[in-house]
Amino acid sequence: MRDQLLxxxxxxxLSASSAFAAAPxxxxxxxxxxxxxxxxxxxxxxxxxNYGSATMDTSGAIGGAQAGCNYQVQNFVLGVEGxxxxxxxxxxxxxxxxxxxxxxxxFGGDLAARFGYAIDRALIFGKVGVAAADYxxxxxxxxxxxxxxxxxxxxxxxxxxxxxxxxxxxxxxxxSFKGEYDYINYxxxxxxxYDGGFFGSAKIHDTExxxxxxxxxxx
Numbered sequence: 001m002r003d004q005l006l007x008x009x010x011x012x013x014l015s016a017s018s019a020f021a022a023a024p025x026x027x028x029x030x031x032x033x034x035x036x037x038x039x040x041x042x043x044x045x046x047x048x049x050n051y052g053s054a055t056m057d058t059s060g061a062i063g064g065a066q067a068g069c070n071y072q073v074q075n076f077v078l079g080v081e082g083x084x085x086x087x088x089x090x091x092x093x094x095x096x097x098x099x100x101x102x103x104x105x106x107f108g109g110d111l112a113a114r115f116g117y118a119i120d121r122a123l124i125f126g127k128v129g130v131a132a133a134d135y136x137x138x139x140x141x142x143x144x145x146x147x148x149x150x151x152x153x154x155x156x157x158x159x160x161x162x163x164x165x166x167x168x169x170x171x172x173x174x175x176s177f178k179g180e181y182d183y184i185n186y187x188x189x190x191x192x193x194y195d196g197g198f199f200g201s202a203k204i205h206d207t208e209x210x211x212x213x214x215x216x217x218x219x
Contacts, residue, residue, distance in 0.1 A: 040212025108133030
């Protein structure tokens with residue numbers, strides 16, 4: 001009797017072990033919300049027309065934070081993400097021998113939808129959304145012909161379309177790292193310039209390219 005009981009226990013243990021070994025390994029899920037930080041490089045073009053016509057290259061560094069949520073269905077991941085960043089974007093161009101035009105941006109942000117395809121812990125994603133950025137403009141003229149020097153300043157908050165592409169990889173249940181490229185095309189805007197009083201206006205169009213790396217912590 002004892003031998004039969006031991007044989008039954010051994011058989012049950014062997015069956016359970018076989019069933020456990022045959023069970024599929026748990027699949028990583030991207031469903032959940034997260035916060036994170038990012039840093040990278042920013043470059044683009046600033047085109048002035050109507051007043052002080054010129055096109056200049058802009059470049060600088062960025063650093064900021066992001067937050068968002070994902071929902072995974074099979075291998076497909078849908079999500080929404082918001083970002084803010086500080087920027088050192090700047091560029092200048094000579095308008096004449098005496099005048100210099102300058103474009104700078106100090107901060108920006110975006111709100112975008114993300115569409116991804118997950119291969120276990122790797123997530124390939126695209127994103128589309130709306131971006132906004134704070135821009136400052138300067139037209140500086142040094143008097144060489146007796147007409148008087150001036151330093152006219154303009155300011156605008158631009159909004160535009162953001163398109164992005166990236167790759168994110170999860171190292172465990174909470175932490176992941178990403179690399180991403182974003183292109184932003186801001187709508188043209190008429191910017192007023194002042195130098196003590198109203199000075200003039202220019203139609204200005206800005207674009208940005210952002211390459212960044214970041215880390216996310218998922219809840």
